[in-house]
Amino acid sequence: MERRAFYRNPVLPWLLIGPQLILVLVFFYWPTSQALYWAFTLEQPWGGGNTWVWLDNFIAIFRDREYWATVARSAFYAICTTGLSMAVALFLACFVDRSLKGTKLFQSVYVWPYAIAAPAAGVAFRFIFAPQSGLIGSINTLWPGIWDPSTNGIHALAMVIICHAWLGIGYNFIFFLAALQMIPRSITEAGAMDGARPLRRMFDLQLPLITPTVFFLLIMNLISSFTDSFGLIDTMTEGGPVGSTEVMVYKIYFDGFKGLDYSGAAAQSIVLMFLVIALTFVQFKWVEKRVHYN
């Protein structure tokens, strides 16, 4: 027998879910439906009606070699950011998990960056990486011209990737630490008795046992690096120099609001949306079912 609870008052349940429903409708479904509409129509930026053009906008962006360059750059950006951020967070979490000196302090310190808004971090990192005066820029006094993100595209991309990875470390760290602390201490001790050194124990014992967390973070980080990079790139490089830091989300903004190509930007954002939906789908269907130990 299925048991169900009913509300006697038919209005009350709607009142209860109302706030959340309004938020989702106003800030997600309405803009998404607008974007969908724009993606299939062509609108003059000065107004004057939309023409239904079927898939023309999508065909146009898919034929655009520059768009594919942006997609490749985004993928590179996502992989580097995710890899860097997770690797650093995992190592830090392992150190804290081994309860070395100062554990309590680092446990809180590592989490702080997550609380910093991306644009604020972007501004801070712009100073750190500034070629003329920044912390990193000081190597220019030793080897003049070795570091210049304002003209060198590779430097600029590296700078944004490092900054984005840094922002994510705190979040990843919390999840890694929680997962590591779920592993019974005796398993790592058994590993130590079996002769494995800390690094070996991490790869042979701890990492396999926290695979569910690793996969979860992998997906979350990939999604974040596709969507959250806008704030950083806008404050740090504005996509430049010469488009070398222009990722998908920034190109949407640039084409739509600077280039005033609403329809093309809308089509791009639909593509990005499907990419994120696909990653989320992988997370739900594959990861949560397939990765199981014990």
Added chain:
Amino acid sequence: MAAISFSGVKKRYQKNDVIHGVDVEIEAGEFVVILGPSGCGKSTLLRMIAGLEEISEGKIAIDGKVVNQLEPRERGCAMVFQNYALYPHMSVRQNIGYALKVAGMPKAEREAKVLKVAKSVSLEPYLDRKPGELSGGQRQRVAMARAMVREPKVFLFDEPFSNLDAKLRVAMRAEVRNLHRSLGVTSVFVTHDQTEAMTLADRLIVMNSGYVEQVGRPSEVYHHPASLFVADFIGSPSMNLVRGFFGEDGYFRHGKGGMLNLPGLAKAHLSREVSIGIRPELVRRVDAGHKDAIAAVVDYTEELGASRLVYARADGSPIIAVDDGNDALATGMPVHFAMSESDIHVFDHTTGRRVDHAGRPVRATDSVSA
């Protein structure tokens, strides 16, 4: 095979001492059981041998070599953990072979060795299973095989049977005993189960709140407990203990006017605050007319089949006796007991140490024979 020696070993957490100086020698090839109630520091001591716990003070030497600063992998010990600590993502084969793999042994050699050890603990049919697919007893075997495969100098067991049911425990006990007999490797086994301790040990180390109470052969510890704690802790039902003092008239006075005629002991322990004890099986039922009969009143009885435990009260002090259970006893019935002076143990009440018949206190590591 290796001897283990402890000299002045202490463990301190922040400022609290949890182990207060252990001085014990374990001989090569010996099976030593560390016995004590939970929280007495027995597991900590074992983990200090293993290298999983730092040694705050003193020295532990294995085979004459001080190991204080050595990593666990450098000490040549293998350990069986309480919850087995098997690697859940590895098969039984990988679990057993992991230490060899880490040591860089070639695959063929490793496989052969794993197979041989698995055979010796009858695990061959399960080699490709994961620990999650095994029963408690099988997991226990995997844990033992994993320790054996490395051919260590010392086996360490940390309450390995505490998750098994009673029957399996008895079977595993025999298996560990046989294993020790055939391999002859020095073994240190931690438990709070006295039956396990008595049956397995060549020698026992009885611990209580961070102190070693007694070191000795199981029979020694049972028949000549070196302290009040050991007397009370070892044996089931536990020893009858009663506090009082000896008078010049040769009587021991206790409880509410209780008097025992013990002229021999009285001479040695005159005017000392003591507790005296006697094992329940050495308290005899006698007739009311017996010369030194102690009158008591039955509280209740426990039928054990082969024998019966009689819980009674004499002059306000509780007393337990074992009899054959041939007569009917009910609560409130009068009974009479007698005991031999030579079966009685005397403990100094202030120090809790045993006092021998010449009036000298007995130390934890003294070998006490009759």
